[in-house]
Amino acid sequence: MEEAVGIRWHKLITRLAGNGFPEAQVRLEDEGPRLAMVFRALSGDPGLTIKASTERSINTWRPLAHKLAGTGRRHALAWREADALRVPESLAVFPDKTLNRDLYLWLTAMASQAESRVSGDWLQANQQLVLKTLAAYPGLTALYHSLAQCLVEIRRARTRLPAAQAEREAALQVALLTPGSRTAFPAAPGEPWPVPLWLYPLPEEPRLSPTAANDDGKDGESSGNGKTRQSKQRKQARYVDDNQQRNGMMIFRLESLFSWSEFVPVDRCQDDDDDEDTEQIAEDLDFLSLSRSPSTSASRIKLDMDLPSASEDDIQLNDGCLYPEWDWKKQQLKENHCRVIPMLPRDSEPEPLPDRLQALARNLRQRFQGLQPQRIWEKRQASGTLLDLDACLHHAADMRRGQATSQPALWRRETARHRDLSCLVLADLSLSTEAWADNTHQVIDVIRDSLHLLGEALDAGQDDFAMYGFSSRRRDHVRFNLIKNFAEPWGETIHGRIKGLKPGYYTRMGAAIRQATDILRDKPAEQRLLLLLTDGKPNDLDVYEGRYGMEDTRHALLEARQAGIQPFCVTIDQKAADYLPYLFGQQRYQLIRQASELPGLLPKLYLLLTGRTA
Known part of the structure; x- marks a missing residue:
């Protein structure tokens, strides 16, 4: 009973706290081909591909409903990398599907004019990028202003913000409606509520960690069953310490051992069985935690794919x-x-x-075989295997008229046309x-x-x-x-x-x-x-x-x-x-x-x- 009530309460509070308009959702897998064509048509970097972004943590003010539901911490944003344009896997920002499709189009147009890394204040940089995009493609002016006006109306209808955040939010809305009009934004705790019309900086790189014994920094790893799976999203990773604490002193009674030969140091703390739901669990995690343990499941199957010996290898010419x-x-x-x-x-x-x-x-x-070069007869040749009757008749007539040449071409030969x-x-x-x-x-x-x-x-x-x-x-x-x-x-x-x-x-x-x-x-x-x-x-x-x-x-x-x-x-x-x-x-x-x-x-x-x- 308690579980049923908890599930109903979770669905209720999540629905009440939810943002966006799920009924108007559009997905990247449906819009991807169109966006790729538009990106190339707008002279975007041809080496870039359009891929789904990963939700990122935003330290922003959250209303009480979001805190109760545990939502509002992570948001799907758009940014540009060196080899890819990352946009949300789905968009439900606006109540109209057409506007959400236009939002994908606008982000693609901005990315075609953006650099791979945003330098300086990204709030100012996005205003200048909007102006640059509209100057390059004036036909998008009406589309942008319709998106910006609708977004500002949605943000104004949101729960009332504290005074400092409200002042910064008002300035940000002015920047959306009239790009370039704000040179500075009021200071306020945390970050502004996400702006889906702008491109965000690249996610922070994970901190480096010393190389473990089972990691040579060269070869990738695969799961134990030999199968690999390509996730649709790019996950963030962070290194964590080994929580099993297996590297300390193990105290045991020596008299409990019958003989040295019967003692096998097997690590019982690690489960050798693969979790059947590992792939789904990885999709649901916010971070993928990488443990620097000297004994991991990957190390059990890691093989160095070295070259075979010369006697077994192919012959080197x-x-x-x-x-x-x-x-x-x-x-x-x-x-x-x-x-x-x-x-x-x-x-x-x-x-x-x-x-x-x-x-x-x-x-x-x-x-x-029907396409083989056909053999043909070349006529009027200086040499050949058979006389060319037409050439002989013409030569005889020329002799009667006194117009014959000294080297008549009277032969024909068979050749192949290659x-x-x-x-x-x-x-x-x-x-x-x-x-x-x-x-x-x-x-x-x-x-x-x-x-x-x-x-x-x-x-x-x-x-x-x-x-x-x-x-x-x-x-x-x-x-x-x-x-x-x-x-x-x-x-x-x-x-x-x-x-x-x-x-x-x-x-x-x-x-x-x-x-x-x-x-x-x-x-x-x-x-x-x-x-x-x-x-x-x-x-x-x-x-x-x-x-x-x-x-x-x-x-x-x-x-x-x-x-x-x-x-x-x-x-x-x-x-x-x-x-x-x-x-x-x-x-x-x-x-x-x-x-x-x-x-x-x-x-x-x-x-x-x-x-x-x-």
């Missing part, structure tokens, strides 16, 4: 080549920064095409390809099947092509696996190498693209195509993560285009729409919804890219 890398923060190219090492699969034996692919391969070969095209297929062989694409196949299996079938199709069409794979482990070891070069014939040797492909390490994409660009640059073809197969975004163990890896990959693709190469990406990453348009362009990538579609789709896609039909 040479010492590799050095390539530059783009540092987007310094806006400079680091020369000779990455080493790309060519590798050949070890113990790969010639193998026939797998039986399960035989029928599909025959169908593809029949379709592509397509001036070269294609390099670059496959991502990172560790993520070890994941399961469906109940029966891993991603690496799908990539192998795709290479088998695409090679059969290109060989039947007599196109010039090569195949490579890549993975990496930091900048000094970028593995570039040779599958087929342009000089090798297609056959069982190549099928054996494809069968021997294994998941590697990480995805330093920029260095691999630069190596592929050098290979294609040496091909004197009129059309040169770089086809990249991947299942995720660029990443590595060092700084090659987030925007750093994205910018280096984009710079490598720009270098490829300047060399006359056409890059195109095929991916099964369902979040690829967030970053691939920035890397490859709007029409230069293909997202595959089901990994099983990849083998059959690749040949069709190739025909489309080369401008042919089957």
